[in-house]
Amino acid sequence: MNDWTTSHDRVLAQRRAEGWMFLIEAARDMRTTGAVAPSGKALARALTEPLRAGAPRPLAVLEAGAGTGAVTRTLIPLLSRSSRLDIVEANPRFAARLRHLVAAHPHLAGPPRQVAVHQTYVEHLDTGRRYDVIVSGLPLTNFTPAQVDRIMARYLEMLHPGGILTYFAYVGTRGARALTASRAEARRHAEVHEVMAGYQRGYATGRWTVWANLPPAHVWHLRRPLDAPRDQELPRDMARR
Incomplete structure (x- = not known):
């Protein structure tokens, strides 16, 4: 058995393990896990594109809702020398897996890159830093409108002026929930959509669809x-509740 086959088998085994872990955590709490499978390579690449645009200068990066690290593994090799990465994950089992990933990742064994895993909610994170890029994997459509507004406002507070927030939303979920969910759940989802639309109108620089x-x-x-000063940045229809 050659080295490539051994490496390929390890990758497949890792993906299977992560898939099972996601299913188990989704069964425990679908609202905070938000998915039944880790993000694929194409989605991870789209989410981390701002790091490629910012290379090779040192960047301060925050990843929120990292799960089992599917996006983290794409993100870490993009860190230039002296970059900083803070990873936030509230699920204790996911956080433990992320700490193992960081400790064992070969890309972090060389030049000085500071990487830390924080087991907390992003609203409670207080590193005292601002970030050039924030990559969000949080399942925002599973939260209440007020929670989404707080999280989005916190993201903007933590960004440097000119900094980029990147996040994703699954295609077609609004229509699907309107057809299958309870009236209250469909209304909550529609209100979350409106909250996000307000931020998109105020700050979006682009949207891409990852069909893969x-x-x-x-x-x-x-x-x-x-x-603009922070208090003047929010769209008028998105003033803090």
Whole structure:
């Protein structure tokens, strides 16, 4: 058996293990897990595109809702020398897996790159830093409108002026929930959509559809304005509740 076959088998085994872990955590709490499978390679690449645009300068990066690390593994090799990565994950089992990933990742064994895993909610994170790029894997459509507004406002607060927030939303979920969910659940989902639409109108620089993911997903890039004070940045219809 050659080295390539051995490496390929390890990757397949890792993906199977992550798939089972996602299913188990989704059964425990679908609202905070948000999916039944890790993000695919195409989605991970779209989410991390701002890091490629910012290379090779050092970047301060935040990944929120990292899960089992499907996007993290794409993100880490993009870190240039002296870059900083903070990873936030509230699920304790996912957080433990992420710490193992960081400790064992070969890309972190060389030049000085600071990487830390924080087991907390992003609203409670206080690193004292601002970020050039925030990559969000949080299942925002599973939260209440007020929670989504707080999370999005917190993301903007943590970005440097001109910094980029990138996140995804699965294609077709609004229509599916309107047909299959309870009236209250469909209304909650529609209100979350309106909250997100307000931020998209105010800050979006682009949206891409990743059809190769399962399920397909839209990837959004939002930019914090360069000069407006924080209190003046939110769209008028998105004033803090």
